Amino acid sequence: MPPLTRSVLLPRVVLAGLLIAALALPSVAAWAGEPFYLRLGARILVFALAAVSLDLILGFGGMVSFGHAAFVGIGGYVVGILFAHQADGSTLFGWPGTTNGYIVWPLAMLAGGLAALPIGAISLRTSGVPFIMITLAFAQMLFYLMTGLKAYGGDDGIALWSRTSFPGGPNIADHATFYYVTLGLLVVALGLGWRLVNSRFGRVLRGAKDNERRMRALGYPVTRYKLTAFVIAGALAGLAGALLANATLFVGPQYLHWSRSGDLIVMVVLGGIGTLIGPVLGAAALLLLEEFVPEAMNLVQAGLGEHWKIVLGPILLALVLFARKGLWGLVTGGNRA
Amino acid sequence: MTGASPSAAPMLETQSLVKRFGGLAATDHVSLSVAAGELHALIGPNGAGKTTLIGQLSGELAPDSGRILFDGRDVTALGVDQRARRGLARSFQITSVFPSFSALDNVALAVQAHAGHSFRFWGDAARDRRLSDPARAVLARVGLAARADVPASALAHGEKRQLELAMALATGPKLLLLDEPMAGMGPEESARMVDLLAALKGSVTILLVEHDMDAVFALADRITVLVRGAALASGSPAAIRADAAVREAYLGEEGEAV
Ligand SMILES: Nc1ncnc2c1ncn2[C@@H]1O[C@H](COP(=O)(O)OP(=O)(O)OP(=O)(O)O)[C@@H](O)[C@H]1O
Ligand SMILES: [Mg+2]
Numbered sequence: 001m002p003p004l005t006r007s008v009l010l011p012r013v014v015l016a017g018l019l020i021a022a023l024a025l026p027s028v029a030a031w032a033g034e035p036f037y038l039r040l041g042a043r044i045l046v047f048a049l050a051a052v053s054l055d056l057i058l059g060f061g062g063m064v065s066f067g068h069a070a071f072v073g074i075g076g077y078v079v080g081i082l083f084a085h086q087a088d089g090s091t092l093f094g095w096p097g098t099t100n101g102y103i104v105w106p107l108a109m110l111a112g113g114l115a116a117l118p119i120g121a122i123s124l125r126t127s128g129v130p131f132i133m134i135t136l137a138f139a140q141m142l143f144y145l146m147t148g149l150k151a152y153g154g155d156d157g158i159a160l161w162s163r164t165s166f167p168g169g170p171n172i173a174d175h176a177t178f179y180y181v182t183l184g185l186l187v188v189a190l191g192l193g194w195r196l197v198n199s200r201f202g203r204v205l206r207g208a209k210d211n212e213r214r215m216r217a218l219g220y221p222v223t224r225y226k227l228t229a230f231v232i233a234g235a236l237a238g239l240a241g242a243l244l245a246n247a248t249l250f251v252g253p254q255y256l257h258w259s260r261s262g263d264l265i266v267m268v269v270l271g272g273i274g275t276l277i278g279p280v281l282g283a284a285a286l287l288l289l290e291e292f293v294p295e296a297m298n299l300v301q302a303g304l305g306e307h308w309k310i311v312l313g314p315i316l317l318a319l320v321l322f323a324r325k326g327l328w329g330l331v332t333g334g335n336r337a
Numbered sequence: 338m339t340g341a342s343p344s345a346a347p348m349l350e351t352q353s354l355v356k357r358f359g360g361l362a363a364t365d366h367v368s369l370s371v372a373a374g375e376l377h378a379l380i381g382p383n384g385a386g387k388t389t390l391i392g393q394l395s396g397e398l399a400p401d402s403g404r405i406l407f408d409g410r411d412v413t414a415l416g417v418d419q420r421a422r423r424g425l426a427r428s429f430q431i432t433s434v435f436p437s438f439s440a441l442d443n444v445a446l447a448v449q450a451h452a453g454h455s456f457r458f459w460g461d462a463a464r465d466r467r468l469s470d471p472a473r474a475v476l477a478r479v480g481l482a483a484r485a486d487v488p489a490s491a492l493a494h495g496e497k498r499q500l501e502l503a504m505a506l507a508t509g510p511k512l513l514l515l516d517e518p519m520a521g522m523g524p525e526e527s528a529r530m531v532d533l534l535a536a537l538k539g540s541v542t543i544l545l546v547e548h549d550m551d552a553v554f555a556l557a558d559r560i561t562v563l564v565r566g567a568a569l570a571s572g573s574p575a576a577i578r579a580d581a582a583v584r585e586a587y588l589g590e591e592g593e594a595v
Contacts, residue, residue, distance in 0.1 A: 200449055200457040200465070207446050210435040217395060217433075218450040218508060219421030225455065 007333050014331045015277065022183055026176040038175050039247070040291060044284045045182040046243045049189055051267040051279035053236035058265070059274030060197050061229050062209030066132045067119070067139025068264050071234040073256030074115050075108035075241025077146065080158035080251035082107070087161075101164040101172075105242045112238020113231045115142075120230035124223050127212070136258055146253040157252025164246055172246065182243055186280070189236060193276050196232075205229050270319060272326025281327040289315060346409050348373040348512050348542040349394070354403035356389055363389040364400065365566035371512070371559075376534070376543045378553045381563035382587055387546045388430055390563070391516050394544070395427045396420045408511055421450070424511035428504075428518055430546070432497045436490035440481055440500055443489050444472035447507035472507060479503040480529060495526035502533070506541075513543045519552065531555060554578070562587055 022041070029037040050072050057063040082104055085097025098104060123134045147155055163173050172178040196202050204225045207215050215222045245251045254260070267286050272278025293312050294305030323330050349371040356364035363386040371377040379387055392398035394405060396417040405413045412420050435443050445468040449455060452467060462468060476482050479499040484492060489500060498518060505513055518534070519527045531552050537543065538556065547553050553560065554574050561571040564586045570577060577583055 195461075196458050198461050198463065199459055200455040200462045200468075202458075203442075203446060203449065203462045204455045207435055207438070210437050211433060213397075214429075214433045214435065214504075215446075215450075216417040217397075217421055217427055217429075218447050218504065219418050220450055220455070221418045228456065 011332050018280075019187075026179055030176070035175060038179055040287070042175070042179045042182055042247050043244075044287050045179070045186050046240055046247050047264075047267065047287060048280040048283040049182075049186050049243065050237050050240035051264050051271070051283045052186070052189055052193060052276055053233045053240065054264045055268045055273065055276055055279045056193060056196070056205075056236070057226075057229050057233045058268055059276075059279075060202060060209065061205045061226055062212075063124075063226060063230065064132050064265075065123075065135040065230070065233075066258065066261050066265070067135035067137075068233070068237055069258070069260035070119075070139035070142045070256045071112040071116055071237035072241040072244060072260070072264075073142065073146065073251070073253070075112045075238030076245040076251040076255050077152070077158075077241070078108040078111045078238070079104055079164060079242045079245040080160060081152055083160050083162075084152060084158050099162065099165050101166040101169070104164050105239060108238045108242035109235040110238070112241065113235035115238075116231045116234025117227070120227045120234070124226055124230065136261070139256060139261055140258055143253050143256040143258070146256060153252065155253065157250060157254075160245065160249040160251075163249070164242070178246060182247075185239065185243070189239075190276055190280070197276065201225065201228070266316060270316060270326060272323075272328030275326065275328045275332075278326045278328035285319070285327060286316075346373070347371055347406075348408060349544065350406040351390075351394070352404040352406070354390070354393060354405065355401045356386075356393055356398060357401055362566045364393065366403070367563070367566070367568050369561055369568060369571070371542060371544055373542055374539055375558040376538045376545060376556055378557035378560045379544060379546045379563060380548070380550070380553055380560060380587070381569075385563040386566040387563055388516055389566075391427060391514050391544075391546060394514055395425065421508065424509070425514070426505040426508045426510035426512070427514035428501045428516060430516040430520060432494070432501055434489040434497055434500055434504070437488065439486050439488055440476060440492060440496075440503075441469065441472055441485040443500055444475050444503050444507045445469055447504040448472050448475075451508050475503045475507045478506070479533060495522045498522055498526070498530070502530075506537075510541060513537075513541055514546075515543060516546045517548065518545070519547065519549055527552065 025041045026038055029035060050068070054065065054068045057065055081092065082097045083099055085092050086099055087097065090097070119135065119138045123131055123138070126134060152158055163178065166172065170177050170181055172181055197205070204215070204220055208222045208226055212222055241255065244255065263286065267282035268279045269282070270285055271280065271282025289312055293315070294308040297308055297311060298305035347370045351367055351369045354364050354367045355362065367390060379390070381387055389398065393400045396415060400413065404411055407420065407423065407425055412423070435446065438446065448468050448471045449462070473482065473485065476485055479502055481496060481499050481503060484496060489497065492500060498520070502515070502518055519530050522530065527549065534543070534545070534556055545556065557574055559572065560574055560577045562569045562577060562583050569586055570580050570583050572580070
């Protein structure tokens, strides 16, 4: 038995520290006169939300979806498309565009969940490598669809010149406000996710990951539960997409690209699969490395930063090998296995 | 067992069940009847098709032809989970538990499977006494009470076999399909399992696949002998022991009977 105090206390202390750091970031960035950090922080929170949603199905349900970025992209496109219609006064199926967040963000979630329904229903007829390939294929299909959608910018995507508005609510055009709204949503998602994975539903999900055949023999219609989780994760990813569009003031097909799905998997694995909080650390680690490895390399020699991916790969590999259960595993001390 | 004439309708009946693997008839026109409340043993040499038959009964394997009636209904077309929800539970010849769950949670998951739907997203399942209390009771029944909090992956082989049975029991089944519950157990554990099955007998219908002839003849109300996919004989232990064809095909071959 590890010392009880450490294994119980340390995670709480680290969590509290992370939350305080996250809350303090806007003030620190303002004090340092570096608004860039605020934008980077918001990006991290957005990707953390997407990675947490993936962890629900990947870490708890054992569903290795290699197309999760598609749902992020769809959420982003809901924001972008409704923005575009609002901007030029045109209609979509007879409806005007809008930037009203009370409508747009729930719609982004709805779209993510609705897209996940047929994709999940078909993909979940398989498992293992075929499941990976089918989710990947669906995501690439949507990627090419968006590339070909000239009405919405095709390859070039849609540039937004304002963020979603919340009449009577927070003004997220302000960077710090947007950051806090994103942080709030992430914390709520983590809380709800925590309830979910510890609920009866969550147990079914974890049981299916452990031994699906046994679950069926016990009487569980396993696919129904897995599909529900897949749709929930899709909806949450859709929300992350809506936030991403607002963070970058842009949506484009690249949001759906398979490499983005790969990034999300890396975040989950790097941070600690099946831990919910781990993927938040993973998102932070990956985005910080992507940001600062090129810079550090440029310091060594100008222009060297172009080759940052060659350096990032081994760093990630070393991290994953060193921290078998991810960064969060270092905190909980669960790396003995 | 609350029907008007419980003894009339069998709990389980197969009608001319056939399952082929390529040219091999692993199940060859098997017609079997298990009465409600009885402990029915299914014996036969290695490769006789016992596990294949259990697979079809539980729904994992689709028969090529024939019908399966369970509790008065044709279940041939139903999936594994549907049959399980109607009260058909099985244990696996090769231990099949949830390795990352504790022993208690393994059983609680089995209890949960028959405690309404699981589209419940909020309450903490670990603190739900409606799951853990019955689970603890079943664990105690199979002799695993002291091991409740041990991860299933850390249990000894014999304990995993006990857990396997506990999970099947916890679903409150009408019919238990037990595929060699004593496989790989030491003599002491085997004896405990025999006692356990003897205690269960009568309260639940059991179809028991087992190689241990002492256990089979001690427990069974009726025995069916399967040889090369076909049901060679079916009858009381005494009748089976006396059956010349059975002696020749199976019981005589000492090496196989162990
Ligand atoms: N999936 C399969 N594909 C092909 N052949 C199979 C398959 N499953 C079983 N068999 C064959 O069918 C026959 C019956 O196998 P089965 O496992 O049902 O026997 P058993 O009576 O359970 O044997 P044991 O006592 O060793 O457990 C064997 O010859 C086996 O090789
Ligand atoms: Mg067998």
